[in-house]
Every structure is written in structure tokens, then in C-alpha cells.
Amino acid sequence: MGGWGISLAAHDAGLWPAHPGDRTGWESLAPGAGCSSVALRWWIVRSAKIVLDIKFIRHPLTTGTARKSVVSNFSGSRNDAGTMNLHSSRNNNIMSPTTCRSATCDVAYRDGTPRLSMTASSGRARVVDGWGLFAEKGTATMLRKHTLSWIALMALLATLLAACGGGQPTTGGTGGSSGSTGGQQQTVTIRWRTRPGDAAEQRVYEELNALVNEKLKDKGITAVYDPAPNQGYFEKLKTELAAGNAPDIFWIGGVELADFVNTGQILDLKPLIDADSSFQLSNFYPNVIEQLTRDGKIYGLPRDISTMVVYYNEDLFKAAGLKTPKELAAEGNWNWNTMLEAARKLTDPANQQYGLGFGNWWGPAWGYFINAAGGSPFTPDRRGCALNTPESIEGAKMVRLLYDEKLLPAGDADGEALFNAGKVAMYFNGRWFTPGVRTNAKFNWDVAVMPEGKVKSTWLFWGPYLVNAKTANTQAAWEVLKVLTSAEATAKVAALGTNIPPRSDKAAVDAFLASTPPANNQAFLDGIPYAALEAPVWDGSWADFSGIVQSLWDQMIAGQITPEQFGQQACEQTTSTFK
Amino acid sequence: MTKQAPAALSATPARRHLSRRVRLWIDAFGMLLPTILGVLIFFLVPLAISFYLSFTDARLFGEPNLIGFNNYQRALSDPTFYRAMWNTAAFSMVTLVVSTVPALALAVILNERIAGRTFFRAVFFIPVVASVVGVTLLWRYLLNIDFGFVNYVIRLFGFEPIPWLTSPEWGLISVILVFSWKTIGYNMVIFxxxxxxxxxxxxxxxxxxxxxxxxxxxxxxxPMLSPTTFFVLVTTLINCLQVFDVPVALGLTRSNTIGPADSMLTIVPLLWREAFIGGRMGYASALAWLLFVIILLLTLIQFRLSRRWVHYE
Incomplete structure (x- = not known):
């Protein structure tokens, strides 16, 4: 038992009073109590005094008077055999006042024989009527109570760090660009970053880095590739920008652009482009460059683009004797009606097979459908919400119909796995889905352009490389950026199958078209001219806008609100997200 | 005794005594210094900064301006804040029961001398040790409406599959499920x-x-377990109010909503979203301090109530 050893150790260490004298009872024994455990405890001091310290505990639920009367009074005495007898007798009072103070009953006993404790503690202590529950009393309780409070307080304070804890700058990599002046030759290091989705993609970017270094060796420029994981990519980037140790060049998604530019984090490339006769801006798709342009300034160059297409399971279409989307598109008869018809015929609940599928997010869901219905999430100047127009609401109604008829699986990414498993006949997705289908699909598949709604439409994703405004050597960063967005480099990335080159020159396009399957790669390019682009919201916050809209959209497809209510509430609630 | 002694005699021992105390103090403080510095730099200073920021319009970039209590007023008139508060309250109340009662039952069973109890103790503790994000992603598969194992079993019994992760009604229940599954093992060990x-x-x-x-x-x-139960309740409640990783790993979408129609949005994910997606550091700090006050009040209430039912021996 803990009590023995600790008390004796305390004595040996000289902490225990050598002559306790008349100090009896538990108060005088406090020093050992802090280390004790829950038990009937016996205290041994030099004078071989033994104190049995008992506390009556009543069960908290037995507060009624009937229960109180059950508790017996309690006293201790020593018998001649050297063991201890505890006597109790029925009493309507809680405790006998002669032997107990309040709820604590102290039975002090002196004896020279330690064995006493063992016999007395091993169950002979009986309460005749009802339940007597014992435990020792001492300062241990208090100490434990305080410890507990401190733990609680500390855990509590840790909450507050959730606000600023994430804000601790993550140190890593080299701090910004560092121009190290060697003896004879000056070399400049340019650090750049993307967000590779897997090891294969990261390898391609590492190869790209080698390409940059090979091309720019003569100019004394060294590129360092510094990939960052998908999770927390933007937190990391923004924190590093705020702390001043972000990479010189980094990739972001197109919709994020305004956030970065409006806070002055991004270098205007216009002077560098104008001064560089070897660079042709017209090689890039103009509608993407337009999004990167603001007040005559050009903030970045596109790394890649991707339109949405229909991935379809050819075997399912053949088995059902239906024309494939590609065939329908060739006939000029690929629209929402024929899509709906095919989706209904290919949906088989018994077999858990769906005719259609797309992720529940802005691109394939409300972005595409609302644009294809002739509406738009935004007013033309992108300074206001247009989800409440009749056209936009038509788009929402169409999607509500698809969910109501259970023609597609719910959820965001679920459909991808189901398509690969052959359980979804048509799936709307971007180019990034291609490598996964190549690896996983055990059936014939191809792609086609998105079906025509009221108008032809698809959704176009793009992501630019931006140059950090704080970069130490803008010219060197420009040289690296030029190589990264060159036809050669973008063709290399396109060959992986994940991206479409952002440029229309032949070398890049041919590399993309050659990356098969799917055979019909052209479908990705066909949508570019009429696609609705992901675009920054310069006079507002895309993040706030899309969050509110998505939340209402979820309620709409779940049937909690109507498409009309969706449009109205979305425009009401997003007013504050525009400046 | 010292009063009677001559001043000259008593001075020397007194000084020696003092210098020894000072030395002791220096030694002690020197040993504590690394911890004190750590607490100061990584805890108290950020704490103070966040308190200051909560009264400013601080964004991720640029200089903050003092705006008084605007952030707090804004929170109290923000429907999203109330939604997150409601979700957090509902989540905490249910989780407090669901993650403690089974934990106590398991602890009592595994305290008996039954065959393989060490093995089962380890089994039930594994979720605690496993990485939250990893196991939550596994749960995303298990709870999937089309190919999840849970729904597979539900179908076997002839019921309609449950849209755990895809309907606004079930979102929070899934968070409770996964969070409790992770917490039961921990509470069990304490019990x-x-x-x-x-x-x-x-x-x-x-x-x-x-x-x-x-x-x-x-x-x-x-009754003998009441201090343990109290500890478990206090820490579980605080962990519930601060829940972040499970709802985010389970429900974060590309639009940074947490679960369908923000149904899994609790207060700390909202705080994170305001800070790092919306870039509103000042507002997020105010949310953090509001949460602090709420947790403080609830914990104080728990301590006060505990006097009625917790018995310290």
C-alpha cells in the first residue's frame, strides 16, 4: 500500500516530525497524503502510531431522508487480539457526534504492531445496516483538485492558440530569393512551388526543375522546386507571404487571384513582358490572360487550364443500345434532353448504377448548370450576385430534378470512384480525372463535350504561376517563369495527362492530343472558346461568396429549399461579400 | 532570540542566509527559464496578441486598426456564428453522453479478469493513437452512401441506406459518431x-x-469514481467545444463549407475559415475569445456543480 512506503520514506528523509507528540488525527499527517492513492490508509510514524482515518461517503443519489437513516453511526475500538473492530449501530442521525466531525469519522489508534492495519482493512470493517463506503481523507484531495483545475485551464487557454497557433510562421526552405555573391560568378536562387497531387506529378515537376536549371545555367540562375502538400496549401502560402519567406514563384487556383493581388503580394509582369522581345503573350489563350489582367497590369502566367467534359462508360451505352455522348455531339443532338433521356435509361437502382454523376461543387454543379441555362452566378461586372435571375434559377431547377429522380450519386468525390467501378455511365469532370480513369477503369471509355443547355457551355479551370512582389531578383524570376510556361515545359506536364497546356502553339497542343486515352482529347479543347471561366472576384471575396452559395445549394438539392428560394437567399446573403 | 543578540553578530549569518536564498532562487529560476521562455513566447505572447487583434480589423496582410468591440458585435449578429454555436452545443451535449457512458461500461468490463482483456484494452485504445485525419478519411469510406461498409450492413438488414455524409440532417451525427469512436478509448483508459x-x-x-x-x-x-468521472466530463466537454479536425477532415468541401450545407460547422472550424480563408484575423481572434469565455463559464459551472456529486477522498 502506498501509505506505508511514503510515510516511512518521508520519515527517513527527515521531513517527518521526529516526535509527533500529541499530534493525532489526519491533520498532522498531511505531508504523506499528497502521494496517496484511493484506499483505506494507515499512517505510520516513528512513534509507531497508527491512525485509521475513515470517511463516510454517501452516494450522491441517496439524498432522501429514507436513505440517510440507513447510514449507521460508526466507531472504532481495539480488541485484545490486536485487530481493530469497527462498530456500527442503526441511528437516524448521519453520524454519531462523539466520534465524528461532520461527514468525516476519525478513528485514531496507537499500537506498536504494523500488522494491525492489514487485518483491519481487509473487509472486517462492516456496517451493519446498509452501505458504508470508506475512503481516507487528507490533503491529497485538495492537491488533486487543484491539479485538475490547472489542467482544465491550460486546455482552455489552448483554444485561444487555435486562432494564433496556425499563424506561427512555418519556417522551411530558404528565405526568399537569396543572391549569393560568389567570387567570380554571381548565382541567383529562385524558389518555386506547386501543389502536386501525387508522387508521379511531383516527379514531373522535379524534371521540370532540372529543365529550368539546364536552360538557365549560363545566366547563373538556379531554380529550387519546393512543393507543398494539398492540405493547408493556402494557409502555408499566405502565412509565408505575411512572414516574408514565401517562394519567389508559386502556383495558385484562378479564383484565388484577387486575394493575392489586392493585398499587394504579386508582382506586375507587364514591364518584364514588354521589355522581353523573345516572349509572345499571344501564344496563351486570350480569355485566360484577360483574367490575369487588371488595370493594364498582368499578374502572372497560366500554368495550365482544364475544361469540363463528359467522361462516359462506352460499354454501358452499348449494352443499353444507346448513342454515346460523342455520337450525339457529332449529330448536333447532345443537349440536356438527350442527356436526361440517357441518364434515366442508364440508372438502375437495384444494381446501384447511376446514369449521371458530378461533384457537388461550383465547377460541375452550379457553375456549369447555371451558365448553360443562360444565367450566371455574377452580374456582368462581377460586382453583384445574379443567381436570382430566371435563367440562373432554371439551371438550379435542372439539377434539383436530377437529384429528385436520383439519377446521380450524392456527395462530392464519391462519383469518381463509382465511375471507375463502372457504376456511373456519365461523369462530368476536368482533365485531372484522366490519370485515375486510365489506371482504374476496366471498361471502354471516352470523353465528349458537355451537353448543351439553353446555350453551349462548360466550366474552365486555370491556375497561374505568380511572382512574389518581394522577390529579390525580378529578372531572374521572370527567366524561370518563362521556362516554366514554355511550350516545352507545358507539353511535358501535359504528357502526364493531368493538365492541358495554357497555350495554343502547336508543340504544346500536339503533346496534349497525343496523351491518350481518351481518344477524343479534342473535346477538352473544343469547349475553350465558349467556356465560362473561373475568375477572380476583384471587388469582393470569392471564398465568402462560394461558401454561402454552396451551403444554400446543398439545402436546395436536399429539398430543404426550392430553386427560387436558393436564388433569392443566395443573392441576399452574399451582398456583404461584394465591396 | 535574534532580538537579544548583538547586531554585529547577527548580521553575518543573516547575510549568508540571504545570499544562499538568492543563490537558490537563481538556481531555481535558471532551471525554470527554458519553460518560462517557452510558455512566454509560444503561449502568453500569442495570447496577448490575439486579444489585441480581436479589437482590430486585422487581416492576413497589412496593418491592423483598432475598431473597438466591432468584431464582437459582428459575431453576435452573424447567423453563421449562431449556426456554428448551435452545432457545437448539440454536438457537445450528445458527445458528452455517447463518449463517456460506453467508455465507463467498457472500462468496467475490461477491469474484470476476462480472457484477452489486455488485447481488448489495446483494441479500444487504437483509435486514440491513430492519426485523426487518416482514420477520418477511412470513416469517409465506411460511411459512404453508395459503397460504404456501414450502409452495406444497413442494406443487409433491409433498410434504406443512410446519407451520413451527404445530407444536411445527418452531417453532425456522423461527426458525433467518429469523434466519440475516437474519444471512447481515451476515456476508457482514464476510467x-x-x-x-x-x-x-x-x-x-x-x-x-x-x-x-x-x-x-x-x-x-x-461514487468512488466520481473524481475520475468529473475529470473525464471536464476534459471531454472542452475537447468537444474545441473540436476541429474531425468535422474538417470529414466534411471540408472545395468551397470551404464544412459538411453539406455547413451542417458540420462547429466554432473552431468557423474560426479557422474566417482566419485563413476569409483572411479576417481580427474577427477570428474575437471568435476565439468568445469561445474562451464560453468554455470558461461552462467549466466554472461544472466545477460548481461538481461539489454536489464529486467526492474527493
Whole structure:
């Protein structure tokens, strides 16, 4: 038992009073109590005094008077055999006042024989009527109570760090660009970053880095590739920008652009482009460059683009004797009606097979459908919400119909796995889905352009490389950026199958078209001219806008609100997200 | 004694005594210094900064301006804040029961001398050790409406599959499920430790008196465990109010909503979203301090209530 050893150790260490004298009872024994455990405890001091310290505990639920009367009074005495007898007798009072103070009953006993404790503690202590529950009393309780409070307080304070804890700058990599002046030759290091989705993609970017270094060796420029994981990519980037140790060049998604530019984090490339006769801006798709342009300034160059297409399971279409989307598109008869018809015929609940599928997010869901219905999430100047127009609401109604008829699986990414498993006949997705289908699909598949709604439409994703405004050597960063967005480099990335080159020159396009399957790669390019682009919201916050809209959209497809209510509430609630 | 001694004699021992105390103080402080510095730099200073920021319009970039109580007023008039508060409250109340009662039951069972109890203790503790994000992603598969194992079993019994992760109604329930699954093992271990502190003599004394196993549990185990139970309740409640990783790993979408129609949005994910997606550091700091006040109040109430039912020996 803990009590023995600790008390004796305390004595040996000289902490225990050598002559306790008349100090009896538990108060005088406090020093050992802090280390004790829950038990009937016996205290041994030099004078071989033994104190049995008992506390009556009543069960908290037995507060009624009937229960109180059950508790017996309690006293201790020593018998001649050297063991201890505890006597109790029925009493309507809680405790006998002669032997107990309040709820604590102290039975002090002196004896020279330690064995006493063992016999007395091993169950002979009986309460005749009802339940007597014992435990020792001492300062241990208090100490434990305080410890507990401190733990609680500390855990509590840790909450507050959730606000600023994430804000601790993550140190890593080299701090910004560092121009190290060697003896004879000056070399400049340019650090750049993307967000590779897997090891294969990261390898391609590492190869790209080698390409940059090979091309720019003569100019004394060294590129360092510094990939960052998908999770927390933007937190990391923004924190590093705020702390001043972000990479010189980094990739972001197109919709994020305004956030970065409006806070002055991004270098205007216009002077560098104008001064560089070897660079042709017209090689890039103009509608993407337009999004990167603001007040005559050009903030970045596109790394890649991707339109949405229909991935379809050819075997399912053949088995059902239906024309494939590609065939329908060739006939000029690929629209929402024929899509709906095919989706209904290919949906088989018994077999858990769906005719259609797309992720529940802005691109394939409300972005595409609302644009294809002739509406738009935004007013033309992108300074206001247009989800409440009749056209936009038509788009929402169409999607509500698809969910109501259970023609597609719910959820965001679920459909991808189901398509690969052959359980979804048509799936709307971007180019990034291609490598996964190549690896996983055990059936014939191809792609086609998105079906025509009221108008032809698809959704176009793009992501630019931006140059950090704080970069130490803008010219060197420009040289690296030029190589990264060159036809050669973008063709290399396109060959992986994940991206479409952002440029229309032949070398890049041919590399993309050659990356098969799917055979019909052209479908990705066909949508570019009429696609609705992901675009920054310069006079507002895309993040706030899309969050509110998505939340209402979820309620709409779940049937909690109507498409009309969706449009109205979305425009009401997003007013504050525009400046 | 010192009063009677001459001043010249008493001065030397006094100074020596003082210098020894000073030395002791320096030694002690020197040893504490790394911890003090750590707490200061990584805890108290950020704490103070966040308190200051909560009264400013601080964004991720640029200089903050003092705006008084605007952030707090804004929170109290923000429907999203109330939604997150409601979700957090509902989540915490249910989780407090769901993650403690089964934990106590498991602890009592695994405190018995049954075959393979070490193995089962380890099994139930594994979720605690496993990475939250990893296992939550696994749960995303398990709870998937089309190919999830849970729904597979539900279908076997002839019921309609449950849209755990895809409907606004079920989102929060899924968070409770996964969070409790992770927390039960931890609470179980705490209860086990508490159970092993209950002296066997009490049961030995009670059984000759004719107490049944259930009565022994009710009148010996439960009261003797009350400090442990209190600890478990306090820490579980605080962890519930601060829940972040499970709802985010389970429900984060590309639009940074948490679960369908923000149904899994609790207060700390909202705080994170405001800070790092919306870039509103000042507002997020105000949310953090509001949460602090709420947790403080609830914890104080718990401590106050505990006087009625917690028995310290």
C-alpha cells in the first residue's frame, strides 16, 4: 500500500516530525497524503502510531431522508487480539457526534504492531445496516483538485492558440530569393512551388526543375522546386507571404487571384513582358490572360487550364443500345434532353448504377448548370450576385430534378470512384480525372463535350504561376517563369495527362492530343472558346461568396429549399461579400 | 532570540542566509527559464496578441486598426456564428453522453479478469493513437452512401441506406459518431485507472452484506469514481467545444463549407475559415475569445456543480 512506503520514506528523509507528540488525527499527517492513492490508509510514524482515518461517503443519489437513516453511526475500538473492530449501530442521525466531525469519522489508534492495519482493512470493517463506503481523507484531495483545475485551464487557454497557433510562421526552405555573391560568378536562387497531387506529378515537376536549371545555367540562375502538400496549401502560402519567406514563384487556383493581388503580394509582369522581345503573350489563350489582367497590369502566367467534359462508360451505352455522348455531339443532338433521356435509361437502382454523376461543387454543379441555362452566378461586372435571375434559377431547377429522380450519386468525390467501378455511365469532370480513369477503369471509355443547355457551355479551370512582389531578383524570376510556361515545359506536364497546356502553339497542343486515352482529347479543347471561366472576384471575396452559395445549394438539392428560394437567399446573403 | 543578540553578530549569518536564498532562487529560476521562455513566447505572447487583434480589423496582410468591440458585435449578429454555436452545443451535449457512458461500461468490463482483456484494452485504445485525419478519411469510406461498409450492413438488414455524409440532417451525427469512436478509448483508459484505485476491500465488505453486482457498481464504483468521472466530463466537454479536425477532415468541401450545407460547422472550424480563408484575423481572434469565455463559464459551472456529486477522498 502506498501509505506505508511514503510515510516511512518521508520519515527517513527527515521531513517527518521526529516526535509527533500529541499530534493525532489526519491533520498532522498531511505531508504523506499528497502521494496517496484511493484506499483505506494507515499512517505510520516513528512513534509507531497508527491512525485509521475513515470517511463516510454517501452516494450522491441517496439524498432522501429514507436513505440517510440507513447510514449507521460508526466507531472504532481495539480488541485484545490486536485487530481493530469497527462498530456500527442503526441511528437516524448521519453520524454519531462523539466520534465524528461532520461527514468525516476519525478513528485514531496507537499500537506498536504494523500488522494491525492489514487485518483491519481487509473487509472486517462492516456496517451493519446498509452501505458504508470508506475512503481516507487528507490533503491529497485538495492537491488533486487543484491539479485538475490547472489542467482544465491550460486546455482552455489552448483554444485561444487555435486562432494564433496556425499563424506561427512555418519556417522551411530558404528565405526568399537569396543572391549569393560568389567570387567570380554571381548565382541567383529562385524558389518555386506547386501543389502536386501525387508522387508521379511531383516527379514531373522535379524534371521540370532540372529543365529550368539546364536552360538557365549560363545566366547563373538556379531554380529550387519546393512543393507543398494539398492540405493547408493556402494557409502555408499566405502565412509565408505575411512572414516574408514565401517562394519567389508559386502556383495558385484562378479564383484565388484577387486575394493575392489586392493585398499587394504579386508582382506586375507587364514591364518584364514588354521589355522581353523573345516572349509572345499571344501564344496563351486570350480569355485566360484577360483574367490575369487588371488595370493594364498582368499578374502572372497560366500554368495550365482544364475544361469540363463528359467522361462516359462506352460499354454501358452499348449494352443499353444507346448513342454515346460523342455520337450525339457529332449529330448536333447532345443537349440536356438527350442527356436526361440517357441518364434515366442508364440508372438502375437495384444494381446501384447511376446514369449521371458530378461533384457537388461550383465547377460541375452550379457553375456549369447555371451558365448553360443562360444565367450566371455574377452580374456582368462581377460586382453583384445574379443567381436570382430566371435563367440562373432554371439551371438550379435542372439539377434539383436530377437529384429528385436520383439519377446521380450524392456527395462530392464519391462519383469518381463509382465511375471507375463502372457504376456511373456519365461523369462530368476536368482533365485531372484522366490519370485515375486510365489506371482504374476496366471498361471502354471516352470523353465528349458537355451537353448543351439553353446555350453551349462548360466550366474552365486555370491556375497561374505568380511572382512574389518581394522577390529579390525580378529578372531572374521572370527567366524561370518563362521556362516554366514554355511550350516545352507545358507539353511535358501535359504528357502526364493531368493538365492541358495554357497555350495554343502547336508543340504544346500536339503533346496534349497525343496523351491518350481518351481518344477524343479534342473535346477538352473544343469547349475553350465558349467556356465560362473561373475568375477572380476583384471587388469582393470569392471564398465568402462560394461558401454561402454552396451551403444554400446543398439545402436546395436536399429539398430543404426550392430553386427560387436558393436564388433569392443566395443573392441576399452574399451582398456583404461584394465591396 | 535574534532580538537579544548583538547586531554585529547577527548580521553575518543573516547575510549568508540571504545570499544562499538568492543563490537558490537563481538556481531555481535558471532551471525554470527554458519553460518560462517557452510558455512566454509560444503561449502568453500569442495570447496577448490575439486579444489585441480581436479589437482590430486585422487581416492576413497589412496593418491592423483598432475598431473597438466591432468584431464582437459582428459575431453576435452573424447567423453563421449562431449556426456554428448551435452545432457545437448539440454536438457537445450528445458527445458528452455517447463518449463517456460506453467508455465507463467498457472500462468496467475490461477491469474484470476476462480472457484477452489486455488485447481488448489495446483494441479500444487504437483509435486514440491513430492519426485523426487518416482514420477520418477511412470513416469517409465506411460511411459512404453508395459503397460504404456501414450502409452495406444497413442494406443487409433491409433498410434504406443512410446519407451520413451527404445530407444536411445527418452531417453532425456522423461527426458525433467518429469523434466519440475516437474519444471512447481515451476515456476508457482514464476510467480504468480510476477503477484500479477503488480498493477491493469495499467490494469484499459489501458482498457479505448482500449487495448485488449492480448495487456494488451503483453504490461503490460510481461514487468512488466520481473524481475520475468529473475529470473525464471536464476534459471531454472542452475537447468537444474545441473540436476541429474531425468535422474538417470529414466534411471540408472545395468551397470551404464544412459538411453539406455547413451542417458540420462547429466554432473552431468557423474560426479557422474566417482566419485563413476569409483572411479576417481580427474577427477570428474575437471568435476565439468568445469561445474562451464560453468554455470558461461552462467549466466554472461544472466545477460548481461538481461539489454536489464529486467526492474527493
Amino acid at each position: 480504468l485507472a480510476g477503477l484500479q484505485g477503488v480498493p477491493p476491500q469495499l467490494y469484499e465488505a459489501a458482498s457479505p452484506d448482500g449487495a448485488s453486482r449492480w448495487q456494488q457498481f451503483l453504490f461503490i464504483t460510481v
